[in-house]
Amino acid sequence: MNNATTIRTGATIAATLYTVVLLVLGLYPSDFRYLFAYIPAVVGYGVIVFDKWAWRWPVIHRLTGRPWVTGTWRVILRPSLDSHIPEGGNRGPITTYMTIEQNFWSLHATLRTKESTSRSSNATLEAPENSGTAEIGFLYDNTPRVEHQHRSARHEGACLIAVTGLNPKAATGHYYTSRFTAGDMDFALLNRSTGYGTFTEAENADPEHTAQ
Incomplete structure (x- = not known):
């Protein structure tokens, strides 16, 4: 269970x-005398609301300074020549x-290609105050489809975005893998949905793709 x-x-x-x-x-909240006794409970539920939703409400979002990156992104990978x-x-x-x-305190990413699926095992988001730019880091485990495992074994990797x-709609990054491959990444936000289960x-x- 993560933090x-x-x-x-x-x-x-x-x-x-x-x-x-x-x-x-x-001690019912309808009785004004006991209303303040419920403040700790309100704070507890407030933590949940903040983590899942409130941190990106317009005014609060400016105060937190944390970019909202939830959604599905088209990512173009360009392997380096010496990979x-x-x-x-x-x-x-x-x-x-x-x-x-994404929630305020957590990030999880899944990257899908035609041949494999990568899932993050650890994620960080560093947003220096007043910088306007944040860095997102993922460690991930990659599992190729069985038909490709004869030439592409399971491996680990990392990427920095x-x-x-x-509310970014585009981003750039780099990736590195334990198979001694590396390259650049170009991101474009497709939509805010997180419900796609496959590459297709x-x-x-x-x-x-549909326009082609």
Whole structure:
């Protein structure tokens, strides 16, 4: 369980138990005398609301300064010339789709290509105050489809993405893998959906692909 999940779960349990105790004791919020007793419960539920939604409400979003990157992004990978790509491998450019699920305290990314799926195992978001630019880092595990594993084994990698503004629609980045491959990444926001389960689903929602 990651830290963000721990915070949300702990806040929910604590606020709920506290509210139940107050009600069992007959301290109902409808009685003004006991209204302030519910402040800790409100704060607990407030943590949940902030983490999932409130941090990106217009005024609060400016105060947090954290870019909103939730959604599905079209990502063009351009392997470097000295990447150790096995014979028969794709030397790019490679069209992929990355789905990012984001709360205030957590990030998770899934990158899908025609041949494999990568899922983040760790993520960081650094947004220096007043800089306007943030850096997102992912460590990930890549699992190729079985039909490609004879030349493309499971591996680990990392990527670093630079985004500008609170609601970025484009970004750039770099990736590195344990297979001694590396390259550049160019991002374009497709939409805010995180519901695509396969490469084909995301590709079919891509206006550039359907226009071809």
